[in-house]
Structure formats: C-alpha cells, structure tokens
Amino acid sequence: MRAVAVHRGEETPRVVEVPKPKPGPGEVLVETHRVGVDGTDHEVIAGNHGGFPAGDDYQILGHEAVGTVVDPNGTGFEVGDVVVPTVRRPPEGTNEYFERGEPDMAPDGRYLERGIVGAHGYMAEYFTSPAEFLVPIPESLASHGFLVEPTSNAEKALDHAFSARSAFDWRPESALVLGNGPLGLLTLALVADSFDRLYCLGRRDRPDPTIDVIEGLGATYVDSRETPVPDVPAVHEPADLVVEATGHAKHAFETVRALAPNGVGALLGVPEDWTFEVDGGRVHRELVMENKALVGSVNSHVPHFEAAIDSVAAFPDWFVDDLVTTVVPAEEPAAAFATDDGTIKTAVEFAPL
C-alpha cells in the first residue's frame, strides 16, 4: 500500500510502498480517509522531534487521522464505523499510565507516538490500532475528522488550565491565544463561546486568511510586531486565560505579564533550548502576588477526544471551510508540507468518502 514517509537523511517526505498491515488480536484495520499535517510533522521531518521506529530508516508520518473500519477483527466495532485514532501507544505491553487511561501523562520513555516518536504514523492507505485507541465519530464529521486530534490537545490544555483555577471562584472573561496557526485557531474556536472578549496574536499583514478567521470568531487580531505580548494589557486588556501555541520560548514568560490577576497560562509549544534574559524577579513576583498559574500540556486522552468530537461538531461550517485550506491527494503529498501565507490547515487524502 501507499504511505507517506520521511527517510533518514532526507528533508522531504515521499510516497513509499509498504506492506498493508494485518490487525493482530484486539486490533482493528482502518482504511484511512484523511490525515492532517501540523507543526509536529514539520519537526519530525526536520529531525527535531521523536525518533524513527526501531529498526527502520524511515517513518510513516501523520498523527491526525480519520478513517473507516474495514476489519473490526472481532472487536466491538463494525465495518463502516468512522474512527479517529489516539496517538500514544505503550512501548511494550502496557504501563500504569495506559492502564489508567492517561497515556498523555506518561513521561518520556513510557510511550511511543504514532507518526512522531518511535512508531509509524497514519499517513498510509490503511492502519491498524488496538480498538481501545480508536474513538468513534459521527459519519457527518468524517471529512474533517482529522481536526479531532489537534482539537483534543487544546481540550486537554483547557481542562488542565481550568482545573488549575478550580480552588476558587474564577470568573474569566477574556482570553488571549498566542499563535494563529491551526492549533491557535482551533483553540480560539473552542473558547469563543465561553469568553466575553477574545484576542489572537499573530505576525502577518492583512489581507490574511488567518486574520479573517480570527475576526470571524469575534476575536481581536493582535499583531505582535506592533503589540508585543507584554504590551497587550496596556493596549487591550490583561487576559484571564492565555494559551501559548507558538513554541516561542519568550512567550512562556511574557504570558505571565499578559495575564490578569488570578489568570492561568496554558503552554502548548515545544521550543528548543534557548537562553535569554528574563526579569525573573518580576515574573516570579507577579505569579505570587497575583495568584497566577502556568500549566504545560502535551497530548490528550480519550475523554479529550470525546470532548473534541462534540466541539468539532459544533464548529460553524464557515470556520471549518476556511480553516482547511488544502486537501492534497496521497499520490502528490508535497503540497501538504509546503507552507505559505495562504495555507492554514492541510490534509492528505487517501480513500475518498
């Protein structure tokens, strides 16, 4: 079958022929419909993230998939069920994090990630998965079901951020999302109904499709070249919730400055090492004197996928249409990995619906 993989020493993913997988006991065979592309894929391609599957000199990409069950293999699924797979798998057998249903909380070394860390991804005509790692979704969501996985990551970040404010009567009104990439925009859409005032930070000139989406969601676009993060409180207002989805390390610290008292910052980006000067005294003091919190969040577990399914189902049609700018046939995947200012979210399509 056809798959899209990155090879050791190569900088561009390409189509390869690999054997069609056979489901083992408890595993389901899924025919892939679409697989989304995100920043993590670009890190995998650049070799910055994860690691190749043991013994292979290539890695099949893709961790944001949607497909259709073609062989339930004795599990509770039925042929034709539309499913989204979770990403993490135990390195061998299982471990306590997987047994608790919280693989997203497993530390380094206690998980593989399909398409990212030590395991092949979903960017192939078929994939197999243990049934427990497949989440059924309504057929009506099949075309953009690949948005469920990234949305689930935002759901988890919000879950952890809100939990971090559960010790008191938190009444947030304003949210600021740092980053106008797909994850930032999905997060903005998630919080659009529950905050009175929304802001989203980017660094692009108008006209720009992400700015259109931001404003379509009722948010104010903040151009970081004019209004750096620490200036947001003075120019606009301090934010009760800040979600960092840029991977820019200075933003983790500037988030504290942008937060309103009692606010929480959810961090989602994964920067490289980078040493720089910080007014650490001020950051520390503001965290304490203003009861602020920072919560890092990676990956997600099944309940976050289930929440994400509801959220994706509730996204306005225009939002999904405008967000998914590019669907590329699996035969010619290169365009899915190109980035330009006209592109927001791209997916690779295998079997049509």
Next chain:
Amino acid sequence: MRAVAVHRGEETPRVVEVPKPKPGPGEVLVETHRVGVDGTDHEVIAGNHGGFPAGDDYQILGHEAVGTVVDPNGTGFEVGDVVVPTVRRPPEGTNEYFERGEPDMAPDGRYLERGIVGAHGYMAEYFTSPAEFLVPIPESLASHGFLVEPTSNAEKALDHAFSARSAFDWRPESALVLGNGPLGLLTLALVADSFDRLYCLGRRDRPDPTIDVIEGLGATYVDSRETPVPDVPAVHEPADLVVEATGHAKHAFETVRALAPNGVGALLGVPEDWTFEVDGGRVHRELVMENKALVGSVNSHVPHFEAAIDSVAAFPDWFVDDLVTTVVPAEEPAAAFATDDGTIKTAVEFAPL
C-alpha cells in the same frame, strides 16, 4: 495602649503609645496574646512592601496574631473566645472578592492588609476586627495560635497546587521545600504525612536548629551550596511537588527543573525585580512535554485558616517547641526582629494566657 510600630524614615521598630481601639458595629475587641514575626514584617520594616495607613507616618506591625475576645460587642463571639484574625480587609465598604469570601484572590488595590498594606497590624495590646474576619481556635492552641496565619498561607498554596493536578490521577510521592525559614518548615510539616519522601533545601552549616527540625520531620536536608536546585533530581530525585519559600527569583525557574513529570511547583516568595539569564527554551519545553505546572499563591481565606487550625493542632509538640525559638515581651520587642542562626520563629507577647 502599647503597640510596636515602624516609623517613616526609621529602620527599627519601637514601642509607641496609641489609643486603645473601640469596636465599631459588627466589630469585636480582642486582647492580643502573641503576634508572630515573619519575612514580610522585615520587608515592611525595610519599606519594601505595602504602605503606611493613610494619614499616618507609622505602621503598627504584625499580621500573625492570636488573642482573646474581651468585648464581643453583640457579635456571636463570647468573652474569652480565643481567636485568630485574617489579614486582608476591604479598602472601603466591600467588594466582590470579600463578598465571595475570597479576599486572598483580590488584586492589588482591592484590599488592605493589617500590618502590611495600608492598615495597622495586630502588634498591640488590643485590636478590633469585624467578626467575620476572626476565626475561633481551641484554647489549647492559644500559645502557638500565631502559627495559624502562616500555616494558612501554606494550606492555600497546597490547595491551589493540588487543584492544578486534579485533571488527572496524580499520585505524588516526593516533595521538596525550598527554604528552611518558618514558612518552609511549616509547609514541610504540613506535607510530612502525605508524601513518602521529603526534602528541604537550605544554606546552613550543621549544627543548625532548622536542620534538626527538617530531619525530625523525616526529611532530607539539601544544602543548596552543595546541591543547587537543578541538581536535586540527579543527586536525590525529581520531586512531584516543589514549594518555593525562599523569595529567590531563580528558584521559580529552577523549580521546573527540579520537578518530576506531571509535578507542580507552588511559588510563595516575593522577590524584587531581577533580570538574569534563563534557558527559557528548556523551561518552556519541560513544562509542556512533562505536563508540569507552576502556581503562585499569596495570602489565604477563612477555609484555609480552618484547615490550618486542624494542621497546627496535629503538629507534634516537639515540632512546635523547636520551631518557636523566641518569645519576646512587648516591652522589649527588638529581639523579635533580630535574626541569627539560632532563631527560627519568633513572637512578641502582650497579655500572657
């Protein structure tokens, strides 16, 4: 009546004569037994913190008090009730934070603090307080009831830290307290029964009374001159919980390094501005990839006082005896503000029990 106050332009607190306060409607008159001294008092004395009461060129010190009701003034209290006052008061009338019972979450400008910010403290023969800001304690705790307020601050920090881990099945085993001052040692005593392994960081040579207390609580003393915070994971182990009680701004960032995956750092110190280099990329990445959190916490509210009363009552006698090294008569308060390595917690005594 006699009070201990710091005067504008002076560096040493001294005894002053001030009028005995008269309780207004809803207020109780309390005869002060003892008032604890902590780092915040030293900041108030040094002029680093808070502000003098409007119109006065002196501030009566003290926010960690215990006393006895002498005039209930028609409230629900009775003569002889032993009480501990909370610290924050509304600047005028009330506001939503006080109405919710969460003055500890009020931002700057929405509160005064007795003995710290814009209001006289409790270091006087008598004080008045609205009944709602007095917490009754058992008579058996009267002698060390001044430990309730600082303990309540640790209770709040732990409340917020645990809440920040409530979105998943957190199973902490190890705790590291940064700082062997009174707040650090009180925090260590609070968590002693609920963590399998305890560490407390200081920078003192043996023999030292704080090291004796640390080891008496079953904790390992970590000398920061030999084992800086970022080295704790390698030398000992990463900690599921880190509580920073040093006010050293670098510790806020080093806390992230010292945390185990899924751990939380509670920050309690209040440093001045201080710019320094941080490997911000690493801090940011570790927060995200290891699901770590940082929670700043200041002050506390009545339920934290109530929790603290139970905790103080459960402290072993030896711990209280060893912690409270110094009780100074109100006539000669200077010794209460002296610091030397033989001193841990000091209090000023007004009326004996």
